[in-house]
Structures are given as structure tokens and as C-alpha cells.
Amino acid sequence: MNTNYPAEPFKIKVVEPIAMTTREERAQYLKEAGYNTFLLNSAQCYIDLLTDSGTTAMSDNQWAGMMLGDEAYAGSRNFIHLQEVVREYYGFKHIIPTHQGRGAENLLSRLCIKPGDYVPGNMYFTTTRAHQELNGAQFVDIIIDEAHDSQINLPFKGNVDINKLQKLIDEVGADRIPYVCVAVTVNLAGGQPVSMENLREVKKLCSQHGIQVMFDATRCVENAYFIKEREAAYAHKTIREILKEMMGYSDGCTMSGKKDCLVNIGGFLCMNDDDLYQRACELVVLFEGMPSYGGLAGRDMEAMARGIEESVDYHYIHHRISQCRYLADQLVAAGIPIVLPVGGHAVFLDARKFLEHIPQEQFPAQTLAAHLYLESGVRSMERGIVSAGRNKETGEHYRPKLELVRLTIPRRVYTYAHLDVVAQACKDLYQHRSQLQGMQMVYEPKFLRFFTARFEPVVQKAVAKPSAEPKVAALETA
Known part of the structure; x- marks a missing residue:
């Protein structure tokens, strides 16, 4: 058993009582x-x-930033700050704020998917697949087989199976695959990471066929940590350096800021393509808000910008x-x-x-x-x-x-x-x-x-068995 557990790298300033129930x-x-x-x-x-999701305890620095919210309807300084931070840490050219991650998923699906398309991904996620299917696509699981076995212990169990991806391209054609959705990390596989080597291979294959790679970047910092720990070439790289390289193997991402951006609400859609960005700006006003706030207050964007900076520590x-x-x-x-x-x-x-x-x-x-x-x-x-x-x-x-x-x-x-x-x-x-x-x-x-x-x-009551040990009573029906 590992006994080297680090102490909390913070001290507690405010406490919240929690429920004690019978x-x-x-x-x-x-x-x-x-x-x-x-x-x-x-x-x-x-x-x-x-x-x-959204349950993070924000830092004193983030709370201080909340007091600097510029609540202008368009072009607030907090959006400018968030845009600068995203470009610096993730490397994407364009950002569209959204109220949370599924807002970004909705925009991406509406912008890129047409009925009859296929969207391959390294295991489904609930809201992601729902948006894809609502827009007429079929999700195809291309994660490695080992990810579906809870007891197989592999360092990068979230990897895309390149052969599965190639087979799908051969069967349906690249023109029916609007993008490959790669989650870093893979939630429903147990929070499993994807290796840098695998990300590089996915991007290379997709580039050969003119297919975009879009990350579900919700827990990208966690993925960067695992790369540093498990890929020898990255042992001496900083989390920030690894994260920037990771993102370079995609054409954009959806982000729920409520996870690795360390905030209680917010998200964004990123891309490098100018045309896709322009179309996203037109669509976001229907579902979220102006392209420079997308359903968020200025103070929320400021907290998220500061959270991104803190997350790579x-x-x-x-x-x-x-x-x-x-x-x-x-x-x-x-x-x-x-x-x-x-x-x-x-x-x-x-x-x-x-x-x-x-x-x-x-x-x-x-x-x-x-x-x-x-x-x-x-x-x-x-x-x-x-x-x-x-x-x-x-x-x-x-x-x-x-x-x-x-x-x-x-x-x-x-x-x-x-x-x-x-x-x-x-x-x-x-x-x-x-x-x-x-x-x-x-x-x-x-x-x-x-x-x-x-x-x-299914059964209202369990049969009681005499025992000196405490029992787990059956749940009662409503």
C-alpha cells in the first residue's frame, strides 16, 4: 500500500457545517x-x-477576483482576461464562454453534426452522447478493449484504439465523421488517462483524412499529471508544458470549467478554425448569450481565468x-x-x-x-x-x-x-x-x-437472520 500521501497544500480559512443525520x-x-x-x-x-462538478472550494485569490467583475454586456475585461489565459495555457485561438460544459457540447454538436454522421469517441459520456444523438449522429466507441474490464491495470486505459478508428473511417468514410471526440481523462472508464503518444497518433490519422479532433478537456490537468508520472519522456516537464502540448494535438475542445478550472459554474468551447468560430458566435446568442460572456457573469469568468492558472500547480x-x-x-x-x-x-x-x-x-x-x-x-x-x-x-x-x-x-x-x-x-x-x-x-x-x-x-423486506453483528436493513418501498 502506498503510504506517501502529501498533506493538503492549503490551509482552511472558512468552514461550512455538514449534516449529521440518523x-x-x-x-x-x-x-x-x-x-x-x-x-x-x-x-x-x-x-x-x-x-x-462545481463542488470545488475556490481560493482566496479567486474570491478576490469575483469582486473585480466587469458586468458589461459585451467585451468585459474579464472575458479578455479569460481569453488571454486560455490562449496561454491551452493554446487555442478562439474561445466561446458557456454556462457550463454541456452548453459547449450543444454548440459543437449543432455546428458540426448532420443526420447520419458518426462520432467516434473513447467511451461515451452521458451528456456528450445525448447532444450528438439529438443532432442525428451515432456514437461509436473506439476506446481500447481493456477499458471495459475493471480489473485490468494499465497506465493509459483511456487510449483510443487506432485500429478501431481506422476501421470506422474505412467503413463509413471520412466525410461522415465530423470529428473524433477524445476525453482526457475518460470519466466512465474510471477517470482513466490518455497517453501523449496516443494523442499524437490520433491526430496524425485524423489529419490524413481531414477529420477534426475535439477534446472533452474537462479533466485535462489530471490527464497531464498522469502523463508526467507514467511517460518517461515527460517526467521532467511541468504540468503547464504537458498541458499545452496535449492541447496541440486537437483542433478544439469543450470544457466544463466546473472541474479542472476550479470554479462552481462555467465552461467554454474552443477552436482554431476561423469559420467555425464565426458560426459559433452566431449560434451562441440563441442558447447562451453574447460571444463575450455566453451565459456567465464577468465575475465568473474572472474566477475561471484564475482557476486555470492555479490548476497547473x-x-x-x-x-x-x-x-x-x-x-x-x-x-x-x-x-x-x-x-x-x-x-x-x-x-x-x-x-x-x-x-x-x-x-x-x-x-x-x-x-x-x-x-x-x-x-x-x-x-x-x-x-x-x-x-x-x-x-x-x-x-x-x-x-x-x-x-x-x-x-x-x-x-x-x-x-x-x-x-x-x-x-x-x-x-x-x-x-x-x-x-x-x-x-x-x-x-x-x-x-x-x-x-x-x-x-x-424489488422486495420490500429482507428475512431477518439472528446475528451478533450489525445488520443492513432492507430498503422499504414508498
């Missing part, structure tokens, strides 16, 4: 939420690991990824199945292996997330069959090989002591996992169902 209270909260952790209120959660990113490893090491030592290797923003429990007795159609990851909250107050997120959604043609569930529960660590929010609590909660639940029962979906929205779907247990 199991009885949590049982009622869970029932009211339809056993969907997304529908719980934050005040009902003890340690909230639902997401790292080695001590910050080293501590962040070390927190993930600290939690993961405790779970592995206890024999709890997780996705290997550990990624940069979360630890993913392998619900399929954790709850081997629950079939996938009874939503084992949803069940596990609900019980983890019930027993400990720790909120997590399902990333399995519920998140995967349905095939719009057949109506059948997509059945991903990875059925996961994501324990997502917010940036600069929790300490190692909080992670000790999470680890112990997982251990306690694992000891009594055989008592857990599956769920059925009782309400299913048309789009992105994992956000608002509602569930109830």
Missing part, C-alpha cells in the same frame, strides 16, 4: 427521493461525493490525485472491488462484483449507492446501466460491461479524515452485501434518466 432520517429521505441519490438534498448528506494536482489513491488503497486492502488503476477524480466501486447476486436489470449500482447513503450518509453516484440509458431504435437498455458506483472527490473540500469515514462505510457495507436487494425503476424520464429517475426495492 439512519432513520436517511431512510425517510431516501424514500422521498425515489432511492435516487441525485434527488437528495445536500443538507441531508454527511459527506457528499456525488460529483466533482504541481502541489495542488499531486495532492488531489493522492486523495483518490488514499481512499482506493484502503478499499483494495479490504478486498473491495474497484476500478483499477485509480483515476484522477474518483474511486469507482465495481458494483457488479460487489453485489454479484443482483442481476444488472435490477440495477446493482443504483442499489449500492442507495445503501451506502442509508448506512453512512455518504452520497455517491450510479454509473452503470441507468446512466447508459436506452437504445433509441430498439428501446432496450444499453448494458455496459462496467456497472459502477462513483465516489467522486471534490477539489480542495475534504480531508483525509473524511475519506477514512468513507472507506469504513464501504467496508461495513461490503461485509453485509448479501443482504442487499435489487431495485426496479418506477419513473423513467426520456433523456438522461439517471438524474431524475425514481426507484423502489
